[in-house]
Amino acid sequence: PIALVGYMQKDLVEKRKWIEKQDYMEGLALAQLAPGPLAAQLAIYLGYVRGKIWGATVVGIAFIVPSFLMVWGLGVLYVRFGGLPWMQAAFYGVGAGVIAIIARSAYKLTRITLERDKLLWSLFVLMGVTTAWAEAEIITLFILCGVIALVIQAPPAFLGRLSRGTTPLSLVPWLVPLATGLAGPVTAETLAQVLWFFTKAGAFVFGSGLAIVPFLYGGVVQEYQWLNDRQFLDAVAVAMITPGPVVITVGFIGYLVGGFLGACLAAIGVFMPVYLFVILPAPWFKRHANHPQLSAFVKGVTAAATGAIAGAAFVLGKRAIFDIPTALIALATLLVLVRFKIPEPILILLTGLAGLILFPGLK
Template sequence: MPVSLWELVLYFLRLGSSGFGGPIALAGYMQRDLMPRKWITEDEYREGLAFSQMMPGPLAAQLAMWIGFLRHGVVGASLVGIVFILPTFLIVVVISYLYVAYHGLSVVQALFYGIGPAIIAIVALSAFRLARTTVGSDRRLWAIFGVVALATVAARTEIALLFVAAGLVGVLLYAPAGSWTKPWSTVSSLFSVPAALGIPVSIPVLLELGTFFTKAGAFTFGSGLAIVPFLHEGVVLHYHWLNEREFLDAVAVGIITPGPVVITAAFVGYLVAGFWGALVAAAGVFLPVYCFVLFVGRYIIRYREKPAVKGFVKGATSAASGAIAGAAVILGEGSIIDPATAIIGLASVLVLWRFKIPEPLLIAIAAVAGVMLYKC
């Protein structure tokens, strides 16, 4: 059944306003809602999901734009992308305003005292689940995971070149030499677009924000939380826009709001440069995704079964899960600061492991625990 542009736009506006659960959950909602209506076919959904999993950037936003592009071309991808992101962006702007205005209140500090350890638990389990899904029982991929995790902890930062190196190792491990010729141009195209987008600019701050978050969106493989190590390196260690506590709060905001987790970028941007900073940061992190859908997607789908492309994605995704694990250790040092926060963190891990509790609900419970235990 043909779907009109406005029907598609209204659907993704609702999903962006109410879709909790992270990228995999959002992708599941699209499958649940769109296939029975015959707005997309099963093959189209599978191809879109495969493309979104293979490319860097937020999976759910990429899949949404892909569906918009399939049905209504550039206009469909553009409008679907805007309405899917807009509700969460506005929510984050409001939260950011309140955070800045009342950050000095002890009750706000107490809330995030409890939220911090819960975020560490979510990030750590995200690394484990991503690794379990993508690495499986392959010892070579676990080796990549371990090397990147240890390097991240030792360097106290994400090393972006390790993602490229891991991808190339994946090509060497999983692609016979004779299979490199044609798909190699596709693998290299993953980096030609970011290179064109990420123009190094030192000033003004808005250009720095836009440049940094464009690179973040272009080089982040894996789940929504895969962006955390990259953001930590730039936001906290390089530019010093936020301190460790504020960065954890930013990650929390991305998790507790509906829509894509990488909307964390808007919170960071607001703290750095107000509303325009939030707008530039959010636009930057989603711009590579949009470009990939319009210009790279068709080639990825064409060559996605080629060993070189599959090998590169395996290596890069293993590196991403390792970087998340390393980031969890680094962030945990600033969040697990006493017995109370250790208990909250451990309890969060156990609850997430044993029960399918929504992450926003866990954060709400942890926030209440923080208020009760803060300075007790």
């Protein structure tokens, strides 16, 4: 996602000069403020700048459809050949590699979003530990983290009317209860569940598309039990292999659950909130882009999202790294990520090759 954001700045602002720098920066700010994967929101906003509603719509479709078709095609192959030893061997290595990539992404996000802010680090640790312990994502905790950051860093004016003995910190215990959230044919009911679940997912993704991973794991694997741990890791790996936003993994998951219609509904569910969260506030956004309360709220939510990614890396790592070969693959992938600038799709392909070589069940 960060790479796509940088590419748009270089190509659209510097090279083609289709977008003014100020418009690009405002779009980036909106993408950070509203729920939704960062790169997709920025692309849709820039389309809005160029062509209003039609521009945003065309860009949104162009941004999503190619990756969706590739992921759907891989889903077809996965269902058709997923039981073959060679494919199991490839994903044996890929799963370990994906964990290293997620862990590295979480580390990079902490440097970008948290800096040296002690409050944001506290929210990061809170969300990371909670996600790792509960092995699920508590959505109300995201909101709680945003509210805590808002109250402490940019308290609204009405707080001045509270009693002198009341401080922003003293309000935190009143907010804590908000965190106690909910710990071949396909039926119409299942398809409705797919659409509703992925719509919720699209409405609660802040920043990097990887922030959706812990939320998807909690729903797809634990709540609905549509996929097992291995299938879920394979779905994340497929998104890493294909160009485009990481969040397009929902198309793969949707296909495994409900065929092509399930894939379409999952993609629509995730990206429709993203689209609406951009085009609806866009006309008025310039007026409020630097609003201190909005900025503080988003900082808190972003810190929580980063912590959730770190917690998800721990949870998924327990499933993907379970013997010496997978541990070596994960460690080697992490070292390569740190030392060299190798594109992630190439790394995923290399981990798949390593899986073919090291998989115990492949002779």
